[in-house]
Amino acid sequence: MALGLVAGLAACGAPRPPGTYLLDDLDEDKMLPDAGWEELKTQLPPVPTKADLLPIEPMSVRQNRTFDFGIDPRSVGIAPGGIVRYTLYQVSDRGAETASYESIRCRSKEWRPVATLRKGTGWERPYREDWRLIDTDTVQQVLRNGVFCTGGGPAALRPQDLVYRLRNWTRYADSTAPELFR
Numbered sequence: 478m479a480l481g482l483v484a485g486l487a488a489c490g491a492p493r494p495p496g497t498y499l500l501d502d503l504d505e506d507k508m509l510p511d512a513g514w515e516e517l518k519t520q521l522p523p524v525p526t527k528a529d530l531l532p533i534e535p536m537s538v539r540q541n542r543t544f545d546f547g548i549d550p551r552s553v554g555i556a557p558g559g560i561v562r563y564t565l566y567q568v569s570d571r572g573a574e575t576a577s578y579e580s581i582r583c584r585s586k587e588w589r590p591v592a593t594l595r596k597g598t599g600w601e602r603p604y605r606e607d608w609r610l611i612d613t614d615t616v617q618q619v620l621r622n623g624v625f626c627t628g629g630g631p632a633a634l635r636p637q638d639l640v641y642r643l644r645n646w647t648r649y650a651d652s653t654a655p656e657l658f659r
Contacts (some may be wrong), residue, residue, distance in 0.1 A: 511560055511580055514602050517591050521600045522552035524562050525576055533646050534617060543570050546616045550640040552578065553625075557582040561625040561639065562591065565616065577603070581617060583626035586610060588617045623649040 503525045512520075530547030545568045552564035559582060564575045576594035581587070588611050590603040611617045624646045625639055626632055632649070633639050 493556070511556065511558065511582070511608075513587070514591075514606070518602070521578060521592055522549065522554075522564055524550035524594060524599065525552070525566050527566070530566050531640075531643050531646075533616060533624075533643070544568065547641055550643060553639050553643065555631050555636055555637045555639070556580070557633070559626070559630040561620075561631050563620070563625070564638070578616070581611070581621050581623065581625055581632055582608065585628040586621065588621075619646070619650050 513603065525547075527547070527548075529549055529551060530633050531550055532545065532547050534546060547566045551565040552562065554562045558560060561581045561583065562578065563581075564576060564578050566574070568574050578588045578592040578594075578600065580589050580591055582589075585608075587608040589606055589608045591606070592600040593603045611621055620626075620643075624632065624642050631639065632642055
């Protein structure tokens with residue numbers, strides 16, 4: 478019996494294999510850095526088409542109607558460190574169109590552009606690619622708060638589940654969504 482007790486106590490101090498507890502692994506991944514340009518440029522999503530976009534509207538846009546926003550569901554992905562990636566497509570009220578592939582770091586409430594789309598040349602490295610705090614009344618805030626992120630991490634473990642939340646964003650967005658949509 479004493480031998481069994483000693484063996485049991487020894488097992489308690491033994492390192493556990495990775496993946497034993499989901500929450501422990503998520504905690505370890507939360508502070509991983511985002512990949513650099515050289516790694517990410519090989520993983521860039523296809524160029525978005527207007528037909529595939531899912532519309533989303535932050536409150537300030539709804540009030541001013543300066544831009545229309547859409548997310549390409551084919552581009553939604555989850556990376557280590559609680560990072561969600563997606564392609565944001567924007568159209569101004571004057572018809573100017575831009576697209577950017579972006580990352581949101583759920584835990585620290587930050588976002589950064591990964592790549593920008595240039596007509597005729599495809600995806601390019603953005604001029605400014607540093608992490609920035611998410612401002613209020615922005616599309617990034619709506620996406621982070623309830624749609625893509627909850628509790629400091631991604632709101633789902635599979636990209637297709639995040640796409641479902643995106644398709645139904647008015648159900649998941651918190652108080653940053655316009656009252657009309659809640």
